[in-house]
Amino acid sequence: MESLTGYRISWEEFNRTNTRVTHYLPNLTQEYRVTGLTALTTYTIQVAGMTSKGQGQLSSSTISSGVPPEMPGPPTNIAISNIGPRSVARSLNLAMTARRPSHAGRLRHSNSRGIDEAAADLLVWARTRITKPPVDQSVIKGTKAVMSCGVTHDPSVSVRYVWEKSGSVVDVSTSPRLRLDPDGTLHLSQTWSGDIGTYTCRVTSVGGNDSRSAHLRVRQLPHAPEIPSAALSQVEKRAINLTWAQAFDGNSPLIRYILEVSENNAPWTVLLANIEPEWTGVTVGG
Structure with missing residues (x-):
């Protein structure tokens, strides 16, 4: 200080x-x-x-x-x-x-x-301010998220903490998944997609007010590509064109697609292991 x-x-x-x-x-x-x-x-x-x-x-x-x-x-x-x-x-x-x-x-x-x-x-009080603000974080669905809000203030001044999510007050009494510690730390257990958003910690006191914000992202498994389609190629012999629509990415950027093939009910084997995540179609020959 x-x-x-x-x-x-x-x-x-x-x-x-x-x-x-x-x-x-x-x-x-x-x-x-x-x-x-x-x-x-x-x-x-x-x-x-x-x-x-x-x-x-x-x-x-x-x-x-x-x-x-x-x-x-x-x-x-x-x-x-x-x-x-x-x-x-x-x-x-x-x-x-x-x-x-x-x-x-x-x-x-x-x-x-x-x-x-x-x-x-x-009376002159030391200014109340957030010195350990919440930080942007990404957690896996079903795990716990912890949003800190550490404050320094005059010892004779009491501080009130209020958390907001995307502009609305977070009422920890409405859900057993939520908990607010005396030091302003917000706990969210069993996270899901509804927890995604920007969280703001607001502190108020006679020694001054302060606020800080951070974004919470909840990751989960991506969904399977949607509307898959296969058609014979009009350009190459013994080739088919595969197309699909991109689906929900699980709130995390896709890394790649993997194409597997099974012939006559045989076990599935990897045919293409690194299809670019931006692609929505490939041509398979042979």
Whole structure:
């Protein structure tokens, strides 16, 4: 896993991207004071981790200057100072709680009647992503197929796995042939042609979403050539023309056809052992 090299923090007035301000912070930053805000204005704050590979997923929060983003605890450390004929400065700390603070911000607004300040902790989770995706595979009919979906995520974040086949959700409760492990691995036993398709693993969490797809092919014995026909050759003496139509290939490319012959109920013997799979006819003489 890449080491964290820093943070990217930006803020802007709500739905006004032209007011955006962006700063890049060292990776040891634990608190950052946002200044120059307009009083009683709603802002969107975004924070993302940075590594040598680039920027991670953004975590965002909306806050109004002078108003805490969550229900605060009781104010503490109230103080009044700088009393003048028409103004007074007032400061207080608002108690905020968070499950796992990893970045902090503080908003302040002031006017002639005083100064208000609010602080909040911003949670930054490691991004959830699929690191062991399913791979394309081909299995023999009746055997087992295993589709992996390994994920790395923040230890404090729970992950939900959903498998889809060709766009439809796979409900493992509908068939004893299907099983979904806690780590997201999908098992299909006694595979058959109905299992053929593209499978997609989707993971969702508060730390981000991800998805990966792979194709499953189920192989089986090819069917016999269809509509076989034999006719005397009009070109060669003592020769016949054999023709056929290509049949189901068992979901695996044909390698060759084999032509056998039996005369007067004698055992079958190989006459031609390597007929090209694209051919649909041969001429047999002698």
